[in-house]
Amino acid sequence: MARRKKLYEGKAKILYEGTEPGTIVQYFKDDATAFNAEKKDVIDGKGVLNNRLSEFFMKGLTQLGIPNHFIKRLNMREQLVRAAEIIPLEIIVRNVAAGSIAKRLGIEEGTPLPRPIVEFSYKDDSLGDPLVPEEYIAAFGWASQQEMDEIVSMALRVNDYLSGVMYGVGIKLVDFKIEMGRVYEGDFPRLIVADEISPDSCRLWDIETGQKLDKDVFRRDLGNLADAYTEVARRLGVMPSNVTHTPTKPTLIN
Numbered sequence: 001m002a003r004r005k006k007l008y009e010g011k012a013k014i015l016y017e018g019t020e021p022g023t024i025v026q027y028f029k030d031d032a033t034a035f036n037a038e039k040k041d042v043i044d045g046k047g048v049l050n051n052r053l054s055e056f057f058m059k060g061l062t063q064l065g066i067p068n069h070f071i072k073r074l075n076m077r078e079q080l081v082r083a084a085e086i087i088p089l090e091i092i093v094r095n096v097a098a099g100s101i102a103k104r105l106g107i108e109e110g111t112p113l114p115r116p117i118v119e120f121s122y123k124d125d126s127l128g129d130p131l132v133p134e135e136y137i138a139a140f141g142w143a144s145q146q147e148m149d150e151i152v153s154m155a156l157r158v159n160d161y162l163s164g165v166m167y168g169v170g171i172k173l174v175d176f177k178i179e180m181g182r183v184y185e186g187d188f189p190r191l192i193v194a195d196e197i198s199p200d201s202c203r204l205w206d207i208e209t210g211q212k213l214d215k216d217v218f219r220r221d222l223g224n225l226a227d228a229y230t231e232v233a234r235r236l237g238v239m240p241s242n243v244t245h246t247p248t249k250p251t252l253i254n
């Protein structure tokens with residue numbers, strides 16, 4: 001069988017040419033990186049969990065009519081997605097102060113923000129993904145003003161959805177990062193949520209105990225990252241059953 005073409009390898013995923021034109025296979029690796037890849041490790045099972053969790057969240061978005069790239073899961077580590085022209089921005093939504101905003105503004109971590117804040121970083125590892133104002137985005141042509149309006153409103157819808165889903169399982173959605181891309185219908189571009197939605201790109205705190213269930217466990221050496229992600233998957237009912245137990249007879253994986 002001909003080897004499929006690798007299109008791109010990032011820190012946590014590899015992208016291969018998809019089975020049909022306009023599709024891509026996303027392979028989720030076990031690699032974890034933080035602080036612009038200064039800290040690195042391999043976390044057994046992380047890729048399997050993120051593949052499942054991103055599938056779960058993207059399907060939820062589809063049910064709410066929020067367009068996204070997910071087509072179908074192919075296997076434990078791979079999913080088929082729509083190819084999109086990625087907008088070079090990390091779109092960050094914050095509900096509670098943590099991480100860079102807490103540091104930059106001297107706000108204590110855990111302080112609720114007056115309202116959800118949407119901010120943008122320019123995707124460039126060599127620059128450390130700098131925070132950019134909307135003025136830069138329009139001036140450099142990374143996205144049009146009309147697209148920016150849509151990006152903000154879609155990001156807030158994703159925030160409402162994710163916050164609600166998490167709240168339902170006793171988890172506070174502190175902040176998250178998404179990426180969006182353009183797909184073309186005829187000559188007309190349309191925005192879709194792309195990349196992934198997983199605990200790698202969210203801050204998730206247990207509502208009762210404040211326990212961190214996201215990549216900060218790795219960034220700040222707070223324990224076992226796979227255990228934290230498994231807990232999120234367990235609460236959401238998306239445990240990859242074939243990973244966590246040994247079946248005594250053949251089971252159908254769907």
Ligand code: UDP
Binds near residue numbers: 098101215
């Ligand atoms: N985030 C991400 N990728 C990045 C930067 C941030 O997924 O390259 C996520 C991060 O996990 C958090 C949110 O975006 O959920 C806000 O991150 P922040 O700006 O506080 O940066 P950090 O403290 O992670 O450097």
